[in-house]
Amino acid sequence: GGRLIFGTSTVKQVRNSHSFIKDMDDEYQLYHESGSFVRFLVSWSSSYSLLWKRIAQLARDIAQAGFWKSKEVNIMDAWLADLHSVGYSFPSIISPSSPLIIQKRAAVCVTGFAECIQEAWVPTWSTIRNHLQGNIDAFLFLSSSHKLEKIPFDVNLKQIRAYLNSTVTILYEDRVIDPHIPSNCKTFYYPPMSRSHVIPYYQQLWGLAECFDLVKEYEQKMNIRYEFLIRARxxxxxxxVPQALEPVNNSTLVIPNENGFGGYNDRFAIGSMSIMEKYMRRWHDLSRCYIENLHAESFLKLLLNRFNINVQLMKTLSYEQQPHGVGRCH
Incomplete structure (x- = not known):
């Protein structure tokens, strides 16, 4: 027999001036190689199915990496031999089971300027909750760059910063963005769209794509799968709203039958995650020059038609923008 003891530096030790330097030399590895040893252990793996073989392999790999000397390997081999000699039965290796995926009903992506939180988003969120059963997560991806003449913007920022009823809230400043539309792509806007609306429109499309990517990243990190996604402002x-606020099926996109301007309403939509990926990430399609008419509602309709996505224009669904003006939230 004999015992193998692993002790930390907090184990009580009796030292004298003659052995102090030697002790420090012996403990050099503890103080200077702990980090690299932990990284080695984290990355280590073995294909052996028997525990004692894995222990023997680990001992040799530790020595090969320079953390042990041959005498430590010999000690480990002797320990394993002793266990075998007394008839010790090593436990089986249990493969870790994959964590169960958490199924959730829906994710809601809210994009645009950080305004009208109390006046518009709070009642909208309440309506969604009342007409949609199951677990729902809200992701607010909002621009903090909008400047209003009539309303101090810090009022709206205080509202969103105080709003806690969301899964994730991100406030960002608009940046210079380039859709990288090829120079030989003959784009136009029909119905006509003023230049002052084009840049905010690009920011809107970029925000949609970023919010969708945020949801997918959250799915992966939290081991969640959403059944469908809702786009809102x-x-x-x-x-x-209809009695049941949900997609008709996995292959149909639901859009309000209003404010289409010759295309499709570009303010609210409900669809499966796969369909909404096309809807939400259309920012990346601008550079591919699939469609030359970049007017918001027209571009959306032409893009969905290109991907053969079924669209249900729902008359029982109304999503009206808050009016602008003095005393209003924007």
């Missing part, structure tokens, strides 16, 4: 209110 903070400045509009769900005034009229």
């Amino acid at each position: 903070p400045d509009s209110v769900l005034n009229r």
Whole structure:
């Protein structure tokens, strides 16, 4: 027999001036190689199915990596031999089971300017909760760059910073973005769209793509799968909704039958995650020059038609923007 003891530096030790330097030399590895040893152990793996073989392999790999000397390997081999000689039965190696995926009903992506939180988004969120059963997560990805002439913008920022009823809230400043549309792509806007609206429109499309990627990243990190996704804005209110606020099926996108301007309403949508990926990430399609008419509602309709996505224009669904003006939230 004999015992193998692993002790930390907090184990009580009796030292004298003659052995102090030697002790420090012996403990050099503890003080200077702990980090690299931990990284080695984290990355180590073995294909052996028997525990004692894995222990023997680990001892040799530790020595090969320079953390042990041959005498430590010999000690480990002798220990394993002793266990075998007394008839010790090593436990079986249990493969870790994959964590169960958490199924959730829906994710809601809210994009746009950080405004009208109390006036529009709070009642809209309440309506969604009342008409949609199951676990729902809200992701607010909002721009803090909008400047209003009539309303101090810090009022809206205080509202969103005080709002806690969301899974993730991200406030960002608009940055210079480039859709990288090829120079030989003959784009136009029909119905006509003023230049002052084009840059905010690009920011809107970029924000949609970023919010969708945020949801997918959250799915991966939290081992969650959402059944479908809802796109919403903070400045509009769900005034009229069907009894069940959900997609008809996994292959159909639901959009309000209003404010289409010759295309599709570009303020609210419900669909499966796979369909909403096309809807939410259309920012990346601008550079591919699939469609030359970049007017917001027209571009959306033409893009969905290109991907053969079924669209249901729902008359019982109304999503109206809050009016602008003095005393209003924008």
